[in-house]
Amino acid sequence: MAHQETDCLFCRIVRGEIPAKVVYRNDHVLAFRDISPVAPQHVLIIPLRHIASLSDLSPEDEGIAGQMLLAAGTVAGILGIRKSGYRVVFNSGPDAMQSVFHIHGHLIGGKQMGWPPFPA
Ligand code: AMP
Numbered sequence: 001m002a003h004q005e006t007d008c009l010f011c012r013i014v015r016g017e018i019p020a021k022v023v024y025r026n027d028h029v030l031a032f033r034d035i036s037p038v039a040p041q042h043v044l045i046i047p048l049r050h051i052a053s054l055s056d057l058s059p060e061d062e063g064i065a066g067q068m069l070l071a072a073g074t075v076a077g078i079l080g081i082r083k084s085g086y087r088v089v090f091n092s093g094p095d096a097m098q099s100v101f102h103i104h105g106h107l108i109g110g111k112q113m114g115w116p117p118f119p120a
Helices: 009-014 059-079
Strands: 023-026 031-032 039-046 086-089 106-108
Touching: 009 039, 023 059, 031 059, 031 106, 039 086, 059 086, 059 106
Parallel strands: none
Antiparallel strands: 023 031, 031 039, 039 106, 086 106
16 A cells, blocks of 8 residues: 555545545545535545645656546546636645645546636
8 A cells, every 4th residue: 555644534535444536546545536626526626645735745646646537537537627728726735725634636627727826
């Protein structure tokens, strides 16, 4: 098993200790539905291995970073929104309101979204 943290919520989901609605899994990543969706489709894509945030990625993590992005297209296909479009958001740190410190990409879609995502 890849490096895990005992008390990390998402490591616990990887280990099956906490239930999740899994959409996709391979040898590197897990994708499951967000418990509090902000869009008709909202899936979190995480590495099986514990990495706290985008800012904690190191050059040796190049492979897993790529795996997360590759999984986004795969998951979008599973959700049926690959052609209609989707957004992938990595919140990192306090200003971005990161609340779970196991890196995750929010894949959201299923509706037309605005840009920029906040008022000017
Ligand atoms: P962030 O604020 O970017 O760290 O996002 C953390 C996300 O994890 C939030 O969108 C939460 O709704 C989601 N979340 C928290 N606990 C769970 C859980 N047990 N299962 C699925 N999603 C969760």
